[in-house]
Amino acid sequence: MSVPEPFASPINARTRYCAVLGWPVRHSASPAFQNAGLAALGLNWRYLAFAVRPEHLAEVIAGARRMQFIGLNLTVPHKLLAFQMVEELDATARRYGAVNTIRFEAQNPGGEWRPLAEFEGEAPGEIRAQGFNTDAEAILRALEEELDFEARGARVLLLGAGGAGQVAALKLADAGVEALYLVNRTRQKAEEVARRLAGTHPGLRVRVGYPAEAVDLVLNATSLGLRAGDALPLDTGQFSLARARGVYDMIYCPAETPLLQAARAAGCRIANGLGMLLHQGVRALEIWSGRPAPVGVMRRALREHVYGDV
Numbered sequence: 001m002s003v004p005e006p007f008a009s010p011i012n013a014r015t016r017y018c019a020v021l022g023w024p025v026r027h028s029a030s031p032a033f034q035n036a037g038l039a040a041l042g043l044n045w046r047y048l049a050f051a052v053r054p055e056h057l058a059e060v061i062a063g064a065r066r067m068q069f070i071g072l073n074l075t076v077p078h079k080l081l082a083f084q085m086v087e088e089l090d091a092t093a094r095r096y097g098a099v100n101t102i103r104f105e106a107q108n109p110g111g112e113w114r115p116l117a118e119f120e121g122e123a124p125g126e127i128r129a130q131g132f133n134t135d136a137e138a139i140l141r142a143l144e145e146e147l148d149f150e151a152r153g154a155r156v157l158l159l160g161a162g163g164a165g166q167v168a169a170l171k172l173a174d175a176g177v178e179a180l181y182l183v184n185r186t187r188q189k190a191e192e193v194a195r196r197l198a199g200t201h202p203g204l205r206v207r208v209g210y211p212a213e214a215v216d217l218v219l220n221a222t223s224l225g226l227r228a229g230d231a232l233p234l235d236t237g238q239f240s241l242a243r244a245r246g247v248y249d250m251i252y253c254p255a256e257t258p259l260l261q262a263a264r265a266a267g268c269r270i271a272n273g274l275g276m277l278l279h280q281g282v283r284a285l286e287i288w289s290g291r292p293a294p295v296g297v298m299r300r301a302l303r304e305h306v307y308g309d310v
C-alpha cells in the first residue's frame with residue numbers, strides 16, 4: 001500500500017510534532033491521513049501515535065507540552081480524562097464534556113495566548129494546553145455531506161447511549177432536530193439522556209424506544225457490527241428499516257456492517273463512520289495550524305489506508 005506522504009524535507013531539528021494518544025492505538029488511522037494533510041500544507045511537522053496507559057496520560061501530556069508539541073488528539077479511553085488535564089476548555093469541549101483535541105499555546109508580546117504553530121523556535125514563557133471537542137461537529141458534517149441530512153426539523157432514531165451516543169444526542173438536539181428516539185441495551189442510560197435533553201431543549205420531542213412514525217435518519221452509535229457475527233443494533237420487529245430515509249453507522253470497519261447491508265436492501269441511503277473520523281481530524285488540523293485543511297488529500301489518504309483504495 002503506498003500512502004502519499006510527500007514531505008518536502010526529511011525530519012530535522014526544526015520539525016514540529018503532533019500525536020494521537022490512545023490505549024490501544026495500533027488501529028488508529030489518524031497518522032496516515034494527518035501526515036498526508038501536513039505534507040500537502042507544506043508544513044515541516046509530523047503526526048505520531050503513542051500507546052499511553054490511562055494512568056500515565058497526565059505525564060505524557062506534560063511531556064508533549066515541554067517538548068513544544070503543536071497539539072494532541074485523544075482517543076479511547078482518554079477523552080474524559082483529558083478534560084481534567086487542560087488549563088483551558090473551548091466552548092465545544094465544555095459543551096460535550098470530552099476533549100479529543102489539545103492545542104498547546106504560549107503568550108505573544110501583547111500577552112495574548114496563541115497557538116504554538118505561530119512561534120518559531122522556542123516559545124517564550126509558560127505553555128498552556130487548550131482542550132477542544134471536534135467529534136460532535138464531525139458527526140453533523142459527515143451526515144450532511146454523505147446523506148444530505150438536514151438536522152433542523154428532522155426525526156432521528158439514535159441507537160446507543162454510551163460516550164459516542166451521548167455526544168450525538170446532544171449535537172443533534174443543539175442542531176434543532178424535531179424528534180429524537182433513543183434506544184440502548186441499558187435502557188436506564190437512554191432515559192438519563194432523554195431526561196437531560198427534555199430539560200435543556202423544550203422544543204424537542206425526545207422519547208425512549210422505537211418510533212411509530214417514519215424517520216429521516218437511523219444513527220448507530222453502538223459497537224454492534226464491529227465483530228463478525230454481531231447482532232443488528234436494532235430490533236427490526238419493532239422498527240422496519242423501510243421507514244428510514246438514511247442510515248448512518250459510526251463503525252467504518254467493516255465498511256458495510258450488517259446494519260448497513262440491511263439498510264441498503266431496504267432502499268435507504270447509507271454511509272459509514274469514515275467521514276466522522278475524517279472531519280474530526282480535519283478540524284483538529286485547522287485548530288492547530290490556523291489554516292484550511294486539505295480535505296480532499298486527507299480523505300484520499302484515509303480511504304487508501306483503511307480500505308486500500310482511493
Ligand code: ATR
Nearest residue numbers: 160161162163164165184185186189221222223224
Ligand atoms: P463509545 O465511547 O464508543 O460510545 P461506550 O461508551 O462503551 O463506547 O458505548 C458503547 C455502546 O454500545 C453502548 O450504547 C452499549 O450499550 P450499553 O450502554 O447497554 O452498554 C452498546 N453496546 C455494546 N455492546 C453491546 C451489545 N452486545 N448489545 C447491545 N448494545 C451494545
